Ligand SMILES: Nc1ncnc2c1ncn2[C@@H]1O[C@H](COP(=O)(O)OP(=O)(O)OP(=O)(O)O)[C@@H](O)[C@H]1O
């Protein structure tokens with residue numbers, strides 16, 4: 216299995232706030248990984264570093280076996296053609312309609328005809344329960360609807376790596392289950408690599424095989440999703456049980 | 464006191480040099496995506512049409528009344544010395560070479576430049592620029608370069624139209640206020656002015672367009688603190704482009720004289 220993301224001795228901090236401290240980490244092809252951790256522990260920054268949106272202070276980050284620090288802007292753009300991403304803030308384009316947002320990655324590939332794109336977009340929007348909202352502008356959607364549009368857009372071009380930052384934030388339990396089913400089916404069909412950031416431990420345990428927990432610069436848990444409840448680290452122990460007493 | 468004003472001056476100079484450096488980098492990036500030329504003609508026309516459409520009324524209005532002001536200001540002198548023969552030349556000369564391009568550029572900066580900074584700023588703070596990058600789109604190629612070209616292009620067109628309106632206005636005002644004949648104005652204008660005077664103004668308008676486009680895009684993409692930052696950036700963009708316009712004007716007037 217080839218490596219999709221490879222961090223070698225990566226360190227990064229904002230002013231005095233250490234996000235990653237000499238972290239080495241590898242995510243391989245077809246893996247399903249979740250990243251968990253308390254608020255502001257650096258989950259979103261970690262994935263932004265992984266796709267070259269933030270350049271780390273030290274260390275080497277490789278994406279699809281290509282070291283990013285040796286890439287030109289154009290090469291980096293080429294690498295990102297194989298990534299789909301849901302940003303925590305949605306990052307939907309408000310100068311386009313809902314359907315155009317979802318169609319955007321396909322149009323950029325310029326492979327499919329408009330007819331086929333339209334068909335795929337409506338299938339995708341139906342899958343996230345937004346079939347009837349395709350003509351609406353982004354500003355007319357609720358927070359949860361925007362999140363689902365972001366999910367639809369992230370996966371539509373069947374990228375080799377899909378990253379979902381908080382896919383279930385603001386969604387009700389039923390919609391959340393449907394979304395995870397969709398992610399799961401996508402992954403089974405296309406065998407791509409999926410990274411999910413979320414605090415919904417229960418859903419993550421069902422969907423992902425591996426969990427990673429960054430905390431104060433270190434990776435304090437990196438192992439199987441099933442065994443995380445056996446972890447002795449007091450921070451991990453407290454976090455996954457949601458207890459109020461403890462080091463957090 | 465002296466020390467603090469020194470350090471303030473130092474801060475300002477440092478900041479200005481930093482911004483100028485970043486704008487130079489932006490120029491490099493725009494050149495990078497422009498070789499070979501990949502400008503989408505439809506996109507360019509669409510943006511140009513939108514920008515020209517947005518600012519035409521305000522520019523036409525200013526051009527018309529500025530010409531009126533010129534005539535009013537000169538009226539005492541013209542009447543006193545019966546200097547009607549130079550009215551066409553004097554207004555044409557100042558409108559073509561100086562007042563036309565600079566007034567129109569300042570209006571354009573307030574209307575289109577500020578709008579562009581706010582738009583890009585809102586996109587930056589809502590992560591849409593990162594969103595484009597993550598979808599393998601180069602924001603410079605997709606968002607910035609077309610806007611820069613469209614702004615330069617539309618300011619050029621608007622300057623031409625604006626100066627035309629101002630000249631017509633000056634003619635009208637000189638007939639009404641100075642009791643001049645249409646022919647006197649016309650002769651004075653066309654017998655004494657050369658195409659070079661007009662070209663002088665258009666060269667300036669291109670330089671001003673570049674200044675407005677670069678500053679407004681730069682400040683739009685470099686927003687630091689959320690919605691408040693958008694306000695600060697729009698402000699900084701308008702002030703910086705006004706300064707850039709005046710400086711460019713000075714050096715171009717010097718070089719083209
Ligand atoms: N551009 C930035 N400049 C300065 N500090 C930043 C920047 N981006 C993130 N940070 C800081 O880095 C820390 C980690 O941020 P990050 O967004 O990764 O948190 P997170 O783990 O995703 O949290 P959450 O669960 O709330 O989304 C935060 O303390 C944040 O203030």
Ligand SMILES: [Mg+2]
Nearest residue numbers: 258259260303
């Ligand atoms: Mg986050």
